Amino acid sequence: MTMGYLHPLYAESFKEFGDPHALKHSGGWALERAIPNTDRYDAMGLYPLFCCSNWSELHRDLEAQRGRWVSIALVTDPFGDYDQVMLEKTFDVVMPYKDHYVADTSVPLEKFVSKSHRSNARRALRKLDVEVCTNPASYVDDWIKLYGVLAQKHDIQGLTAFSRSAFEKQLQVPGMVMFRAVHNGETVGLDLWYVQNDVAQGHLVAFNDQGYALSASYATKWTMLNYFSDKVRWINLGGLPGTGEESSSGLGHFKSGWANTTRKVYFCGRILDRQAYDSLIKGSSRTTFFPAYRVGVANEQ
Numbered sequence: 001m002t003m004g005y006l007h008p009l010y011a012e013s014f015k016e017f018g019d020p021h022a023l024k025h026s027g028g029w030a031l032e033r034a035i036p037n038t039d040r041y042d043a044m045g046l047y048p049l050f051c052c053s054n055w056s057e058l059h060r061d062l063e064a065q066r067g068r069w070v071s072i073a074l075v076t077d078p079f080g081d082y083d084q085v086m087l088e089k090t091f092d093v094v095m096p097y098k099d100h101y102v103a104d105t106s107v108p109l110e111k112f113v114s115k116s117h118r119s120n121a122r123r124a125l126r127k128l129d130v131e132v133c134t135n136p137a138s139y140v141d142d143w144i145k146l147y148g149v150l151a152q153k154h155d156i157q158g159l160t161a162f163s164r165s166a167f168e169k170q171l172q173v174p175g176m177v178m179f180r181a182v183h184n185g186e187t188v189g190l191d192l193w194y195v196q197n198d199v200a201q202g203h204l205v206a207f208n209d210q211g212y213a214l215s216a217s218y219a220t221k222w223t224m225l226n227y228f229s230d231k232v233r234w235i236n237l238g239g240l241p242g243t244g245e246e247s248s249s250g251l252g253h254f255k256s257g258w259a260n261t262t263r264k265v266y267f268c269g270r271i272l273d274r275q276a277y278d279s280l281i282k283g284s285s286r287t288t289f290f291p292a293y294r295v296g297v298a299n300e301q
Helices: 008-012 055-063 084-090 115-127 136-154 164-170 209-213 216-228 250-256 274-281
Strands: 019-023 028-034 041-045 069-075 093-104 129-133 176-183 186-196 199-207 234-238 261-271
Touching (some): 008 019, 008 164, 115 216, 136 176, 136 199, 199 209, 199 216
Parallel strands (some): 199 234
Antiparallel strands (some): 028 041, 129 176
C-alpha cells in the first residue's frame, strides 16, 4: 500500500508551488515549477525528502524529462535503497547533506533513550496527557493554530508555509499518525508522523506557549517511541535546520537523546538541458547553490 510521502495526496498538497509529477518507473514524485522570467521548467523533490519505491529506475524517469526540465534537485530519503555510487551515476551533483537522528527499535528504549529525556517525559506526563488521534484530519483547526505559532517563532516562509488546503490534504494521507498533547482539555501540541513500510518518518511538530512551558515535546516523543516500538523497525527523528551538523545545539541534544544511530541524507542535482542551464546562469556569480539560476529565489527547498 502506498503511504506517507509516496502517496499522491501528499504530492497534491504542493500544488500551490508547482505541478506534482508522478515518476512512473521509480514510483516517486517531483514538483515541476516554472522558472521565473522564462518559458522553461525545472523540478524538485517534495519536501522534506524524496522517496521512491525503486531507486534503480529513477534514472529512466529523469531521462524521460530531457527537453522538458532544465534540472532537478532533491534531498534523498535516508532509508532509500541506494548507495552513493548509484546516486553519482544518476546525478551530476551528489553532496552529503546532513545526518538524521534515528531510533532502531530492535533495541529496548531504556537502553538508549537518555535518562534526562525519560525523566523530563515522566514529569511532563504528570501534567498533561498524550493521545494517538484516530482521525488526524479532525484536528486541522488545532494544527493550523499551532503551526501559526511555529511559523511566527521561526519566520517560516515559502514552500513550508503551508496553506490550510495543503494541511487538509496532508492530514488525510494514509500512514499519518498524530500524537496530541492535551492539558485541561486543550490541545497544546501535535506531533505528526508518516509510516512508510518499516519506517516512521517525523513530519512536523508544533506546540503553543503552554505546550512549551509544560515540556510537551518530551511527552509526545516518549509516547511516540513507545507506540512505534513494536510497529516499525526505524524511527526517523530528522536532522537539524540548515546544512551544519550543530550536534551541540539545543535541538541536536534533544534529538540525539531519543536516538541510537544516524542515517545520512544527500542533496542531489542533475542538469537535464545543459544548453538552457548555461544560458540561464550566464553572467551570474559563481556559486555552489544548485540550480545556480535559482539563487535568491523564494520558495526553494
